[in-house]
Amino acid sequence: MVVGPSVFPDLNSLVASAAEQVVTLAGAAIAARGRFAIGLSGGSTPCPLYELLASPAFASRIDWTNVHVFWGDERCVPPDHPDSNYRMARETLLDHVPLPPDNIHRLAGELDPATAAADYEAHLRAFFAGDGEAGPRFDLLLLGMGDDAHTASLFPGTAALGETERWAAANYVEKLDAWRLTLTPPALNAAAEIMVLVSGASKADAFHAVLSGPTDINRYPAQVLNPNNGRLRWLVDSEAADRVLG
Ligand code: 6PG
DSSP states (O other): OEEEEEEEESSHHHHHHHHHHHHHHHHHHHHSHHHHEEEESSSSSSSSHHHHHHHHHTTTTTTTTGEEESEEEEEESSSTTTHHHHHHHHHGGGGGGGOOOOGGGGOTTTOOOOHHHHHHHHHHHHTGGGSSOOOOOOOOEEOOTHHHHHHHHOOOOOGGGGGGSOSSSEEEEETTTTEEEEEEEHHTTTTTTEEEEEESGGHHHHHHHHHHHHTTTTGGGGGOOOTTTTTEEEETTTTTTTTHHO
8 A cells, every 4th residue: 555645844854754654653563573673774754753853852762662663775885984884874873763773674784795695685585484484574664766766775776675585685786886785676565665755856757757656666676566465655845746746
């Protein structure tokens, strides 16, 4: 089920709404199953969301001892590297909330990409063992979208876009001349809730193409998002939504 897009005047109001939704989803998941499994996005857009969740106004509203944090993708760098999605989340959120260290499930960007992907896959299959073979049923998966319509590290024209069995993959991205670690389409679409945060004028063309353009997942990877038994919500600011609204 696709909801939205929810359009906000600016990134601050988008992030405030996203934070409230995280609190609500966390409370419901913990009440129902004793835990909240969230997949974090990298990039810059989610930074203010993570900082807000770590602030006094929100941090006390989440039972962090029952939260488990994963990532939708990671760069192939060590965890203390400036480009590391894990480092960004640690600095903006994880170091500021009482999350047990064992509840942090990072992708090992410091390892050989294929090994890191295989290790993560095995870890996901163990953690989500009770949820069947469809994929890791995250209670919430936070994603972003690039100005080329990539999401996680599923970039246009890359091999992992075509993965139908594995849950995690090492994906060579020619335009970056770099390997990335990413959840695959089946893993992304196994989530109970996907929330895609999109902000800024630079995303307007890609967002319009993803929602209104021809279906071409290889060209517009974010079109792959279609939860099997869950909800997809687009949270977009007015600049990024300009062409869709115009
Ligand atoms: C990453 C992210 C990536 C990100 C988009 C948007 O590792 O970079 O996971 O998919 O969400 O590139 O990035 P911005 O939010 O910085 O525009």
